[in-house]
Amino acid sequence: KRYVLLAVIFSSVRYTSASATHYSIPEELKEGSVVANLATDLSLDIKSLNQRKMRLDIIANKKYLDVNKETGELYVVEKIDREHICTTKSSASCYLRLEVILENPVRIFNMEVEILDMNDNAPQFRRETIHLDITESTPTGERFSLSNAVDPDVGSNSVKTYHLSESEQFTIEVQTGRDGSKFANLILKQTLDREQQAVHNLILTAVDGGTPARSGTASVIVRVLDTNDNAPTFEKDNLSVKIMENSPTGSIVVHLNATDLDEGSNSDITYSYSLYTSEKAQETFNLNPATGEITVKGVLNYEDFRIYDMEVIAADKGATSLSGQCTIKILVEDMNDNHPEISIKSFQSPVTENIELDTVIAVVSVSDKDSGDNGIVDLHIPDNMPFKLRESSDNYYELVVSEPLDREKVPEYDITFTVTDRGSPPLSDNETMTLELLDVNDNVPQFPQSFYTIRVMENNAPGALLSSLTAFDPDLHENQYLVYFIIEKEISNTSMSMLFSINPENGNLYALKTFDYEIEKEFLFHIEARDSGSPPLSSNVTVHIIIVDQNDNAPVIVSPWRAHGSVVEEKIPRSTDKGSLIAKVIALDTDSVHNSRITYQFLQVTDATLFSLDQYNGEIRTMRMFSYRDPRHQRLVVVAKDNGEPALSATVTIKLTTMETAVKAYSDMTEEPLEYDIFSDINLYLVIGLGSVSFLLLITILVTIVIKCQKPKPSKAAPPSRNSVISERNSTIADSTLVSNDAYWYSLFLAETRKGKLVVRQPLPKGSRYIVSSIPRGTGLTDTSDSAASTLQV
Template sequence: MRRYVALFLLFTSVRNASTSVTHYSISEEMKEGSVVANLATDLGLDITTLTKRKMRVDIIANKKYLDVNKETGELYVLEKIDREHICTTKSSSSCYLRLEVTLDNPVRIFNIEVEIVDMNDNAPQFRRDVIHLDISEATQKGERFSLSNAVDRDVGTNALKTYHLSESEYFSIEVQSGREGSKFADLILKKTLDREKQAVHNLVLTAVDGGTPARSGTASVIVRVLDTNDNAPMFDKAGLTVTMLENSPIGSLVINLNATDLDEGSNSDISYSYSLYTSEKTQETFNLNPTTGEITVKGMLNYEDFNIYDMEVIAIDKGINSLSGQCTIKILVEDMNDNHPEISIKSFQSPVSENIELDTVIAVVSVSDKDSGDNGQVDLHIPENMPFKLRESSDNYYELVVSEPLDREKVPEYEITFTVTDRGSPPLSDNETMTLELLDVNDNVPQFSQSFYTIRVMENNAPGSFLSSLTAFDPDLHENQYLVYFIIEKEIANTSMSMLFSINPENGNLYALKTFDYEIEKEFLFHIEARDSGSPPLSSNVTVHIIVVDQNDNAPVIVSPWRAHGSVVEEKIPRSTDKGSLVAKVIALDTDSVHNSRITYQFLQVTDASLFSLDQYNGEIRTMRMFSYKDSRHLRLVVVAKDNGEPALSATVTIKLLTVETDVKAYSDMTEMPLEYDIFSDINLYLVIGLASVSFLLLITILVTIVLKCQKPKHSKTAPPSRNSVISERNSTIADSTLVSNDAYWYSLFLAETRKGKLVVRQPVPKGSRYIVSSIPRGTGLSETSDSAASTLQV
């Protein structure tokens, strides 16, 4: 370094004897301690002289950079020299440090100038690292824009020389020289800007000096393209189709429109509105948010009223010269199954006759549904099990026709329910009910509740007595139902039924016109006719069987033993009579029937209850033991015969018995003997007892045979004579062996058991008497309807 400084000083030092100014040149890159020059040598002074003359060195300016070694006289660098710091102005390219050296004895002053030679130690530097420019995109090309210049503290060739701009298709620079050699650059627009393509251009401006090597500085140039309203708002699509369900709730979102404007600021602020081509109904149904472009449901959507909405929405920016864009929107309302199908009865014929012909049209029905698709497809049907069917006549029209015969009497009217159902999911339905009335036709004959009426009437009824109501039923209506009743005339014994009975022609009440007597008339058989008032009239008849019911109006009449009115029957009986011997048989007759004529016998009074027994059913009085000497010779028996009526009627007979020691007159050759008053008065009881003893075994055999025959009756019109049987002169008989007749005389059979066998006795009955003879004991169990053979009375 010293060698370099020495050489530099050698060539740069200039002596100016006249001015006493010594010039030195040093580089600002010299380091601390570097010797600039030896003043003693340069001033022609030796060291000894300097010591003696007391050299003083005064640094006039910037004394901190240079100093003189007073012992050696060397000028050296005290601190690193910065030329740009020492010479702050660039008005002159020269920069000096001035020193003044003074010697005493004699005084001598030396002026020294040290020129600081510039070196390229400073790069160009911009006042701002970032340069912002706002350029409208409407600026025409060729337009200039001033840029901040760079500053280089170096001078001369080391100073700022030129500028460079980073590559750009839109910009270039032009370097200009100013006064005092300053350099600055203008930014030139080569191509029209488009903010929407590139809103910001980032450029780099480089300032380069002339040093070797050259040094440079950079600044960022940020060009922001100012927007102009040169872009209209644009929708994503020019046409949109949106589907909405009908009945969508108010406020439901339809679509969120999104229009964009490539501009910025107010030029890109968009407001939405309906155009004039949008109908009022659409604007009333849908709400358009002017700020967000959101379209929502404003009114009720009903597919059946309106199913397509067309609207045009305009998007307008807020630039000074506003621009706009359009979008058409088609809103399709999608059908929901929200409408019930409807039924319309176009015609309905009611009432109709019950004999209406098959396939006759009763009603015409139309169906409809405001929905569409499957929601609008409908099916019509009626309840099952009805005599009607539906027949489709044309589109959505149906005919109701008769498919089966109608019968008003079975079903007078029909509730016909038409049900229509659509094919939606879930399906909806509606129904309509009509009442079909049937008109009556006289197609039913009157009907009695029974095919045969058996009416029982008690004898001795009052004339005009009500017997029964023979009401018939006719299921038809009105005059077809109004019935008239008649007695079909029939004569019995020259007597017309109309003389005996009367029927109310309006209500069928049957009355008896006379008093009936069971003992004379027991039953009547005739027919009643019921005729309706239809045209032609229909009728039916029924058989009426009138049965006269017996009353207990006849008291029993004792016919055996017979006695005059008020007299007492007297009998004789041997005292030797055996136990169980037949003493007497009481027979009573009752002209009533059945139970009213059934007689039972009881002792009313008896002298000795231990001596006699009375069979309550056949009236036989028998001995219960042998007579003893203690027994009275005169015995008195009072027998009462009581019928089974309610209340019961009765008759009594008094029998006086006289026990005798003599034999009874033999009756071996006598089979019949008429009795006047006392049937036992002349009979030899002893003979009877003897005969009975001889023929006892034979009697047992005969009785068994008779019993067996009675148990096996023959099915013939006339039964053979048997024990305990009766017959009239006219041979009239009735069931269960009970006989009724008007004969002048009745004959009763009296069987007397004697030792000789059976004795048949005939007894006359007073003229004009009428009796019912019941010869069957109560114990046989036969009733009114018994199938036993008829009994006869032997004469």
């Protein structure tokens, strides 16, 4: 039964012919590339492939190829590398053998796929660097083997030839081995010289026969080995060396330096005296055989022996020793062993600082016991001195003044005379003398400032120190002692010496009196500083004394005027309109502008909703009309406060009574022209009081005018005041933030108008300020010519 079954199986298998199907493909085909269509090549029906099983059996390297069972195409599964499949180069051919098996019925097809070589590998040397050692005595034509390059490609793609980089000394010869491989030999074509070039760097290149050709390189380093073919040589064959007498033992005379171009023991040098060197020279000088250094061994004396001749041999340690010679002449020189000497024959000190130029200050002599250059000497003084040396005779010098002297800059000079010989090395000596300068009175006193501004607070204590005006004089002794004076100057028949005093010794300035800013505001005078020289010198400085105001005057209320301690009573109709001017408080302060600035405030008020007070001009106005509920009597207390520190003040009490009868209210002075402003009848006592105040103020002004007329001042027209009581443009009452004069005129204005007259201010020529004219009530525009009888000029 077993045999029958096998017979049945084999009877169904059909084999292909003995010859196999052959394909040739290049290596490095990409994945998926189709090699062949087996269905076409094997005459198979494509439709029957779906019913029959096809199987590919690759004998070796099964991972590279496969067959599409539906189309019958043989394709590349993985990139093919011929050198990886066929690792040996014994055969130029490389195959992949495979079988295609079909079932139903079974058919087997033998196939072979030849992998064709591509030039995908460059030649490569086993070693990147090839080292060769060649002695410089090697004859030309000598051959040296070099490592060959390998190329995994086959045939013409393998190594074809070699090339050597350009070289004058070497070339190559390419040969072929029994297996067809190529190798190269290095040939010496020119004699080598290590001393000229010790190392030769060459590049060996292997080139294959592919298209395009590929190549690989290796570095060939040839080291030239030395032979003893160079003798030692000295830098100079003849030397002449100078050495000073009395040079100590061990002093270096000369350091010989022979060189040998060879290397190793061929360049090791030994120094020695030749037979031509005298015993005297060998006893006096020592030669170091290893370093070639010649040093002093005995005593050198210029007078005993001046010249030494010697010959030194330098020999190398090669197998065949080579040597060189050097002749040396040592000259012993005289030593500069005597110092120069300096002698001061005369020296004048002290001298006055105004000494004349070219005056002789000192006489100096110099000498040296040596001879030749060692006995020639030079004399010097520092370059920054106002003196110079002048040679008077052989080795004699005079010190003279070459520049003006100034004791205030340099009071004395330390003059150092230095004498130096011309030996080598030079020797020197020096001597220092001190020249003292005497002072002359050639400097005027100097103040630190050319102008002094001194501020003095009024009400100062007499004798108080104002400032210290100290001058400086750079001179000495009596030429430096200063005395201070006030240069006399009269102001209003008053001498400066009556107002101020200066300490003549230290310049301290004192006030002799108490100053009042309201009377005296500044002083300008000169102070002189004079020294005690002969003749004396002096200078002066300008002093500006400014009196600084203190807030020492309280405001004085001049309107509304009232007797001391009394209350001002005013009557107004109850029908007064809102905004009507009820009263105007005016205060004056005789302090400076800063301290005399007045502000007004209610201290007490019966009804704060009924009246307003302007804090700057003191005007009291109604804020609304009176109602039947408002009390008949209103009491207002106003305080006038100045701008000083601390502030001073004054108060006034105004008692207002409202009346049902027709009483004409004050007109708004800022709106009606002055010439038509007529006041209603007022209490006779108020008129008499205001008149008295006006009279007293008038007398005060007259006295002030008389005093000021005694002080001559440059004529200067006063500019129109911005605080004028009466405007010159429209003759109305203007802004009443007043200075003292305006307060007085306004007070006078009230007094005169209550008497039924009108007051007008007008500018006057020739520097006068105002004219006050009393004009009968009811007249028209002011006419100053009609009122000359009652005019007051200020």
